[in-house]
Amino acid sequence: MLKLYFTPATCSLASHIALEESGARYEVQRVDFSRQEQRSPEFLRVNPKGRVPALVTDDGVLTETPAILAYIGQSFPGSPIGVPSDPFAFARIQSFNSYLCSTVHVAHAHKRRGSRWADDPAAIEAMTLKVASNMSDCFELIETDMFAGPWVMGETYSIADPYLFTLAGWLEGDGVDPARFPKVLDHRRRMAERPAVKKVLAALEG
Numbered sequence: 275m276l277k278l279y280f281t282p283a284t285c286s287l288a289s290h291i292a293l294e295e296s297g298a299r300y301e302v303q304r305v306d307f308s309r310q311e312q313r314s315p316e317f318l319r320v321n322p323k324g325r326v327p328a329l330v331t332d333d334g335v336l337t338e339t340p341a342i343l344a345y346i347g348q349s350f351p352g353s354p355i356g357v358p359s360d361p362f363a364f365a366r367i368q369s370f371n372s373y374l375c376s377t378v379h380v381a382h383a384h385k386r387r388g389s390r391w392a393d394d395p396a397a398i399e400a401m402t403l404k405v406a407s408n409m410s411d412c413f414e415l416i417e418t419d420m421f422a423g424p425w426v427m428g429e430t431y432s433i434a435d436p437y438l439f440t441l442a443g444w445l446e447g448d449g450v451d452p453a454r455f456p457k458v459l460d461h462r463r464r465m466a467e468r469p470a471v472k473k474v475l476a477a478l479e480g
């Protein structure tokens with residue numbers, strides 16, 4: 275059975291929702307950041323990067339959200355989260371998810387994880403102050419150029435949707451008013467109404 279290592283309020287939410295949408299049998303294991311469990315020897319044996327998400331499969335452990343989402347999508351082709359067989363259509367989804375992973379998530383991480391990039395407290399403070407404008411720029415691009423609507427890629431729901439939902443949920447905490455991005459905000463509202471999303475969020479709160 276698939277096993278997802280997750281932490282509430284992190285990017286692992288995207289993989290969690292995708293698993294629920296897929297109809298897969300899976301179990302979850304919480305990694306408690308307040309106890310630094312992501313750096314524990316037990317967890318580092320699962321993911322030496324010390325990060326969530328990590329998905330344990332019969333073939334080994336997968337890390338990196340775009341890879342996990344693509345794996346779930348390819349493993350459950352008939353589900354709402356199944357990925358298209360057309361190479362170009364699939365690459366467009368990967369392009370969107372890669373942007374979220376390599377640019378948007380990294381822009382966000384400068385708020386709490388500045389020590390990854392600098393030791394000087396003034397430099398860390400300067401990076402923190404830049405987060406709101408960087409996240410605004412990213413979501414401006416998503417809103418005006420990248421988001422097709424009604425779902426991220428257009429008419430068909432895809433593995434890009436839970437990922438956008440997850441990162442859009444960080445806007446307020448990053449000092450950005452989501453009302454500036456009506457399409458993204460409406461997407462967030464519609465995502466929150468999906469049974470799979472409701473189920474995962476209820477489980478995380480419980």
Ligand SMILES: N[C@@H](CCC(=O)N[C@@H](CS)C(=O)NCC(=O)O)C(=O)O
Nearest residue numbers: 284285312324325326327338339375
């Ligand atoms: N590129 C990775 C990023 C994973 C990542 O940075 N996860 C964060 C939570 S959103 C984490 O585990 N942070 C723990 C830490 O930095 O100690 C992905 O997309 O899966």
